[in-house]
Amino acid sequence: MPLIQLTPRELNRATLARQLLLERRPLSVPDGVRQVVALQAQHPASPYVALWNRARVIPPPCTAPW
Secondary structure (H helix, E strand, O other), X not given: OOOOOOOHHHHHHHHHHHOOOOOOEOOOXXXXXXXXXXXXXXXXXXXXXXXXXXXXXXXXXXXXXX
16 A cells, blocks of 8 residues: 655644544543543643543533542
């Protein structure tokens, strides 16, 4: 299979899509956590904020870091 060469813009868009930063998506909390926590886990509150910004519907009690 030949390698696909991406333009810088295509690479940027693919990276943003993988990180759920292009648009909000209808994710369940467990699915959102699987995709986002590894990206944003350096600071305790970051995964919650990242998940809140990426998913369309997240019940408020599920996003509290305490």
